[in-house]
Amino acid sequence: MALTAAPGATRRPGRTTPSPQPTAARRAGHGRRVRDNLTGHTFLVGALVCFAVFSWYPMVRGVVMSFQRTRRGETTWVGWDNYARIVADPSFWTAWKNTFVFTGLALVLGYAVPFLVAILLNELRHARGYLRVLVYLPVMLPPASALFLFKFYAYDPSGAGLFNAVLTALGLPTSEWMQSPTMTMPAMVLASTWMNMGGAVLIYLAALQNVPGELYEAAELDGAGLWRRIVHVTVPQTRLILALLAMLQIVATMQLFIEPLILANGAGTQDSATSVAYLIYQHGFFQNDLNGAAALGVIMLVVLAGFSAVYLRLTARQD
Numbered sequence: 001m002a003l004t005a006a007p008g009a010t011r012r013p014g015r016t017t018p019s020p021q022p023t024a025a026r027r028a029g030h031g032r033r034v035r036d037n038l039t040g041h042t043f044l045v046g047a048l049v050c051f052a053v054f055s056w057y058p059m060v061r062g063v064v065m066s067f068q069r070t071r072r073g074e075t076t077w078v079g080w081d082n083y084a085r086i087v088a089d090p091s092f093w094t095a096w097k098n099t100f101v102f103t104g105l106a107l108v109l110g111y112a113v114p115f116l117v118a119i120l121l122n123e124l125r126h127a128r129g130y131l132r133v134l135v136y137l138p139v140m141l142p143p144a145s146a147l148f149l150f151k152f153y154a155y156d157p158s159g160a161g162l163f164n165a166v167l168t169a170l171g172l173p174t175s176e177w178m179q180s181p182t183m184t185m186p187a188m189v190l191a192s193t194w195m196n197m198g199g200a201v202l203i204y205l206a207a208l209q210n211v212p213g214e215l216y217e218a219a220e221l222d223g224a225g226l227w228r229r230i231v232h233v234t235v236p237q238t239r240l241i242l243a244l245l246a247m248l249q250i251v252a253t254m255q256l257f258i259e260p261l262i263l264a265n266g267a268g269t270q271d272s273a274t275s276v277a278y279l280i281y282q283h284g285f286f287q288n289d290l291n292g293a294a295a296l297g298v299i300m301l302v303v304l305a306g307f308s309a310v311y312l313r314l315t316a317r318q319d
Contacts, residue, residue: 059301065294082295086283092296094271095279099254101185102275106253110193111246117197118204119230132205136198143195147262150191151178155263178264181272188259188273196252200245207241208234247311251304257281276300 069078086092121131138146154162155177164174177187211234219229235242257277260266264273266282276296284293 062294062297065291066298069291078291082291083299086292086295086299091271091274091279095274095276098185098271098273099256099275099277102189102256103250103253105185105189106192106249107246109189110197110253111249113193114197114200115204115242118201118208119234121201122205122208123226132202135201138195139198141195143258144262146195147191147259150187150194151263154191155187178273179269181268181270184264184268184272188256188263191263192253192259200249203241203245204238207238211237243315247308250307254300254304 066082067077067079068075069082117135121128121135124131141149156162157164157174157176157179159165159168159174161177163177167174175183177183215233215237216229219233224232255277256275260268260273260275260278261281266278267274277300280293280296280300283289283296
């Protein structure tokens with residue numbers, strides 16, 4: 001006999017049996033994600049370990065050492081004494097003056113020349129690849145080899161030197177180059193520019209090739225010459241790259257070290273080539289004053305960090 005529901009009674013919905021999930025596929029996908037994450041985190045841990053051991057720990061250790069003094073294996077805290085001693089040294093101010101002079105000359109020559117060379121290469125229609133290789137070739141040389149080439153072949157104060165031979169052929173007075181206190185900085189900037197400009201030229205070329213050609217065509221229709229196209233089209237379109245490389249140029253040139261070490265045998269004539277980085281090297285390796293070298297390094301770090309902060313603030317306002 002069939003049972004019928006009572007009048008007015010509500011029927012409860014029946015429970016549906018859940019369909020079986022593809023547990024095997026789900027587990028395989030989960031395992032794949034775990035392996036991918038594990039691989040990525042493994043590479044990340046390796047990079048973090050390298051930065052911690054070779055970058056972060058030396059920086060923190062240098063800051064700590066700048067407030068200490070080590071004598072005969074005993075380390076004591078001396079507070080700001082190392083900083084006061086370094087600042088009172090006359091060579092401290094000479095080194096900063098030379099560093100700022102080198103940075104200023106490098107901005108005039110080493111920053112502008114690669115941009116102009118990149119514009120010239122971008123305008124050429126023939127032998128472009130050959131000239132790019134020729135410009136980038138000095139970057140592939142070891143810095144020490146390139147600087148020794150300048151020291152013994154170009155800056156030889158006798159008539160055998162390349163630059164003095166050119167000056168003699170033009171009927172101009174020769175120079176002692178690295179032996180002259182007034183020519184030391186320009187000579188180092190010239191060598192550094194030739195040695196390092198290849199990378200900047202390639203970056204500028206990549207930026208110039210992203211400038212829309214319609215802008216140059218419109219400028220030509222308006223009668224703009226090459227100089228006006230550079231000022232009103234090229235510079236505004238590559239402003240971000242120019243600003244970035246300007247900051248990198250200043251930070252790199254303020255760490256001037258290998259140029260005075262090789263070209264001027266360190267300090268140069270009348271300390272005309274002494275830089276802050278070379279002064280750190282002197283304190284650490286010649287005077288065995290590791291604490292003073294650490295204090296000078298911290299001062300340099302603060303100066304570069306302050307400049308970078310001001311630069312980022314100014315560029316943020318412009319954007």
